[in-house]
Amino acid sequence: MEDIYLKIQDVNKIYHNLLKEDTIALKDINLDVKQGEFISILGPSGCGKSTLLKILGGLEKLSSGTMEYKGGNDHELGFVFQDSVLLPWKNVQENAEFPLVIKKKLNDENKKKLDELLELAGLSEFKTALPRELSGGMRQRVSIVRALSYDAPLLLMDEPFGALDAMTRDHLNEELLKIWQRTNKTIIFVTHSIEEATFLSDRVIVMSPRPGRIKEIVNIDLPRPRGEQTRNDERFAEYNKYLRGIIG
Ligand SMILES: Nc1ncnc2c1ncn2[C@@H]1O[C@H](COP(=O)(O)OP(=O)(O)O)[C@@H](O)[C@H]1O
Numbered sequence: 001m002e003d004i005y006l007k008i009q010d011v012n013k014i015y016h017n018l019l020k021e022d023t024i025a026l027k028d029i030n031l032d033v034k035q036g037e038f039i040s041i042l043g044p045s046g047c048g049k050s051t052l053l054k055i056l057g058g059l060e061k062l063s064s065g066t067m068e069y070k071g072g073n074d075h076e077l078g079f080v081f082q083d084s085v086l087l088p089w090k091n092v093q094e095n096a097e098f099p100l101v102i103k104k105k106l107n108d109e110n111k112k113k114l115d116e117l118l119e120l121a122g123l124s125e126f127k128t129a130l131p132r133e134l135s136g137g138m139r140q141r142v143s144i145v146r147a148l149s150y151d152a153p154l155l156l157m158d159e160p161f162g163a164l165d166a167m168t169r170d171h172l173n174e175e176l177l178k179i180w181q182r183t184n185k186t187i188i189f190v191t192h193s194i195e196e197a198t199f200l201s202d203r204v205i206v207m208s209p210r211p212g213r214i215k216e217i218v219n220i221d222l223p224r225p226r227g228e229q230t231r232n233d234e235r236f237a238e239y240n241k242y243l244r245g246i247i248g
């Protein structure tokens, strides 16, 4: 599999419902993800994005097909959900280090790394703040730091910035890319925002509505590092227009 990090072949997912017809959530999904790649999954609500991400994260079983990670399917990953799901009675520091505590890996080295991540995420001054004292954007940054804290090679993110205003989202997108470039992780990022997918990704997987299929895979050939200049690049607008055309 060389530099292929993840390979899924002919994946289908059917939800069996008690009182209504079965839902075919995913149909014939084939995808290779390269090590260190930033992939976005883009599509309208209900097209199976979260289902695909949950399958990739082992939180949901596939109905048929295969999924194969380089090095085996039993590996560590970080998951960031749309809602930050922080423990309300724990402060920023305690929430961020929670996975390390559970894994009994809160040693000096990991504490130092966590400090650096909190710094990188602009949270150093808020370590003792409780979630309710933070803005939505800050809470989401805590959940990203938490997912990065144990240095899993794979990060799965399900519309992590979907509930935020556009300016905060743009800012966090840039921070996420900085972290990605520093840590060399593979990131699979679900979004329904075309601009967000273009800005972040090496490749955008465009999904069609039910049953969720891959409609097209688009290479985003914009230079990195990306930042404000990317959004002003006319090719950025062209990619957005192209993606909008596919989604229809
Ligand atoms: N646990 C479940 N049980 C039954 N149906 C589900 C379940 N989860 C999702 N679905 C259905 O599968 C389809 C895809 O859902 P989802 O993956 O959440 O889409 P998206 O994240 O793109 O909005 C939808 O029709 C949804 O109602």
Ligand SMILES: [Mg+2]
Pocket (backbone or CB within 6 Å): 049, 050, 051, 158
């Ligand atoms: Mg979803």
